[in-house]
Amino acid sequence: MEYRHMEIEKKWQDIWDEKASFKALNDYTKPKYYPLVEFPYPSGQGLHVGHPRPYTALDIVARKRRLEGYNVLYTMGWDAFGLPTENYAIKNKVHPASVTEENIKRFKEQLKSLGMSFDWSREINTTDPNYYKWTQWIFIKLFEKGLAYKKEMDINWCTSCKVGLANEEVVGGVCERCGSAVVKRAKSQWMLKITAYADRLIDDLSDLDYIERVKTQQINWIGRSTGMEIDFATTVGEKLRVFTTRPDTLYGATYMVVSPEHPMLDTYKDQISNFDDLMAYREEARLKSDFERTEINKDKTGVEIKGVSAINPLTEKQIPIWISDYVLMSYGTGAIMAVPGHDSRDWEFARAFNLPIVEVVAGGNVSEAAYDDIEDGVLVNSPLINGMRVQEAKEKIADYIESNKIGVRKINFKLRDWVFSRQRYWGEPIPLVHCETCGWVPVPESELPLTLPEVESYEPTDNGESPLAVMTDWIDTTCPKCGGKAHRETDTMPQWAGSSWYFLRYCDPHNDKAFADMDALNYWMPVDWYNGGMEHTTLHLLYSRFWHKFLFDIGVVNTKEPYLKRTSHGMIMGENNEKMSKSRGNVVNPDEIIEAFGADTLRLYEMFIGDFEKSVPWSENSVKGCRRFLDRTWSLMEDLSEDNQYSKTLETTIHKTIKKVSEDFESLKFNTAIAAMMSLLNDFKKQSQITKKDLETFLILLNPVAPHITEEMWQSVGYSGMVTDQSWPIFDSEKVVDTVVEMAVQINGKVRGTITISVDGTKEMAHDLAFKDEKIQQFTEGKTVVKEIYVPGKIYNIVVKG
The missing domain is CATH 3.90.740.10 (Valyl/Leucyl/Isoleucyl-tRNA synthetase, editing domain)
Structure with missing residues (x-):
């Protein structure tokens, strides 16, 4: 029977949708687990093969946690405001909202084709007024506490984007986004007083499980x-x-x-x-x-x-x-x-x-x-x-x-206050009005969200003002405080605004009375494991920690830090070991890989390709090798016995594999976990038959990495339910202890052979085994044994002379 990946993968994706298999429950009595990946900016180019790497890694953790009995919140959304969409809209004379809608649709189709176990019922979009209503609400709270203020200052001005940039957005003297020259220009800007939290942003790192390079970058940036x-x-x-x-x-x-x-x-x-x-x-x-x-x-x-x-x-x-x-x-x-x-x-x-x-x-x-x-x-x-x-x-x-x-x-x-204004259209309107008598006054909460008006042109202005600055009907308003004439702020918020609190909205995404219910926050927060790119360590990570600490200070969240654990992944490079880009012609489209080899093959490959935290080159040959592994896995159904116990000859190996895979999934060693399963498959193939129990455990271990093929095999063999309904296998600690070991035998410090001996074997036993070995005899014949150094289970060194 052939493994037809396209048919099988679509079948199970539809079943998971129909059954809402990955829906996080509002049952606050169960143990919870909240893994989080950085939500993407939905560009028109769609996903590239770098995107699935972090998503699959945390998907593995999420699937394993569900099998361990946890209520898992694994979600996806869209960081959709910002310059790329606006620039595309300007060039192609189309509204940014339409561009965003199309891009999100494309991204979502691709993510679903990868079999990610996201709870799509909690999907969020930073450009949705029901979402940015609460971004504006948070800004008002910052303003009321004196942490948002306006200041005339020299700003970093991108000569191409025609927009002010935060210091963090200037890389190597040019605009991080477009690569154009950045000059200084005097401008009245909204600022957020992140410096008021500088000490806490450093000191509180000591309580967090962040990889060391992330902590170091945060500390150095704050300076x-x-x-x-x-x-x-x-x-x-x-x-x-x-x-x-x-x-x-x-x-x-x-x-x-x-x-x-x-x-x-x-x-x-x-x-x-x-x-x-x-x-x-x-x-x-x-x-x-x-x-x-x-x-x-x-x-x-x-x-x-x-x-x-x-x-x-x-x-x-x-x-x-x-x-x-x-x-x-x-x-x-x-x-x-x-x-x-x-x-x-x-x-x-x-x-x-x-x-x-x-x-x-x-x-x-x-x-x-x-x-x-x-x-x-x-x-x-x-x-x-x-x-x-x-x-x-x-x-x-x-x-x-x-x-x-x-x-x-x-x-x-070294940390400076955060430049929070953008003189562009496609961003959250800043919910303040300016009154000649009262100064800056917040829009009443009852009038939120303050939505973006339709404009004829999104072109940035040469004088540095927002396209909203010419919309007098929208700008002219009354002061909420005194009722006099006032005008709205025409600057919009930067893209970082919506991403500074999105993880909170996932906890309760449809609430129209608060950004999230306190019971939901008390249950789900903090995020247990957050993975993202190192390029966001001094931008998004710092900003979101600042916002969260502020929300904690005003009593609307329950933890002083948003994330307990932070890891980062390496990039996937082109086959020429250069960064993937259209100009280099080395971009790999995940859709093509899925069509040719299957989503499970892509998932398996991206986890097996190498150290998760390091950049690695793409390899078409290795993709094919991963597909061969799945084909061999599929063929296991041909040699099954009905026995519901482990095969006696495989029992120890299976328990060792359970232990290895369980531990490696928790420590980002996905490649070695997969290698252990490949080794177990080789052991299966050496048997004339394996038991249904052998296969059952193997399929559960493999499921987080390759969910489609394992569900199909589970159903085909006739096991009850689905793999996603099962329990993660537990290893027997007594069965993972080696009773015999292969020990190196050294002659004068150089390895000359090996012996197989019990872990508690004596020196005399090691001597007898070694001196019967022909390889060892070549180096001992005619020589006098001066000394024997023996460490049980570790090493046997024979010192000779003559």
Whole structure:
């Protein structure tokens, strides 16, 4: 009987839909499990073969948990607002809503064809007004608590998308999405005060089961630094405040650098003799992105401020002040003290402009050949702290600085507040109105959702305003507070808004009274296991943790963290080991693989291809190998006995396989779990027959990976019910202990053969077995045994001479 995958897979997908086999129950008495995958942006290109990798991994976990008796919430939705859809709509003169609807339909068909066990009754869409009503509600709560505010600032401006970008959306100096140049532009923007949560976003990581590289990226992005803010007097009276983590090196500060945008330039314009030169440099800096300005390996540029100097508060010497584009107004105070003897960037700048370099930490003298910041050593040329080691010197100088009111201890962060405005159409309207009398006022909750109006053109405007800015009928309104004239905010929210809380909506997706019922949240939250791409570690993951902590603070969610466990997967590359892209011609369409080999083959291959956390190249030959494994599995039905007990010769192997597969599914080792099942299949094939019990256990173990073929075989053999209704097999701990082992035999430390011996065999038994082996005899004949080293169950080493 032939394994006809297309017919069989469609059959079981229809049955699962009809029976609602994967529906999460509102039975809060059962043990729950909530695995989550990042919901996709539904593009017109549909799924690529990289998408099924994380979805299948968590699908395996979800299916296993159901077989273990859990009430499982495994869901899917659509992160559907954003620039790609809007840009496509502009190009093709079609409404973004229509584009989104078509893209979602396509994605959903593809996901269903893969046999994912999603509960489709809980599907969500960030562009649905019933969903973004609650995104707007959360924004209003942030505004009411002072965590959403508007600020005139220089923003990252994408010259192609014509939209402001958060710092996180600028990668390598260009727009993360389109690759175009990013410049600075002054704009009034809505901001979210994520910095108010910076400490908690770091400290609470210690309680979470996140893979280490995820924790590290979060910590590094937030960038908590402990140091001091120190005031430098100037010759014009104004004090320049700097932040430094190394107050012990203050005696080595031989010049200062301020941002080209620093307001002191304008304040003391009349005292500055080269003001025009400074303004020219400021304009050059304005055209660069923050990445370009702070890139470590770039040539150092700057202009000295002529007519104004600073005064080192410890040496009381006048030192020059420079402007340079590597100092940003958006980080710290916009000014730094430069210690070229012990900071690589300052040293390079000092060398470029022939500025003084003073060593203040012994052993930290810089050279052209090698340079590192000095984290330890003995202080020199520093009268108050000479002879002290760095840590002691830091404390001593900090006490002195504070007691003399020169500065204060301070914790600083690299993290900036979140730029939350987009001057585009396809996003959630910001639910605020501006009144001349009352200022910014939230739209009443009873009027939510504030829906997007129809517009004739979605084109971004050249002046940087949203397409909504010309819709006076929609903009003009009344103030909810005083009843006077007001106008709506025309900026929309960024794509990150809807994805910052979607996991909560899955718990209760049809609620029109709250974003989710508290009983549902108390039962389902937190998410037990969340898998997503490493590229979202400093974007979505950070933002969603911030939103969740805020919702916890106002009492509408039950946990301070949204996710207990976070893992990440590697990409699937092209067969040439390059990232898949249309331009490289190496994209693999999953539809073609499913048609040719079947969804179960694709699922099996993507889990067997290699270490789940690492990127791997696609291999057509390996796909074919996985299909052969399923064909051999199908043929097991030909050699069955009616015995409902394990085959005596296979019992130990089956229990070992249950243990191996159970453990590997929990630790992302899907490839080795599948290898264990392949090995068991080989053992089955060595038998003239296997029992119905042997096959039953094998099908349940394989089901999470290959659900269609296992359900069909289950039904064909005549087992009762469906595989999805069964219980996960339990291994007998006594039957997984090896009674005999294959042990290496070494002669003078080199392996020369093996023996099979009981795990508790004696040295005498090992000696007798080894010396009867012809391979071993070649190395012992005519030689004297000097010593025998024997570790039961591990190793036998014979030392000879002669």
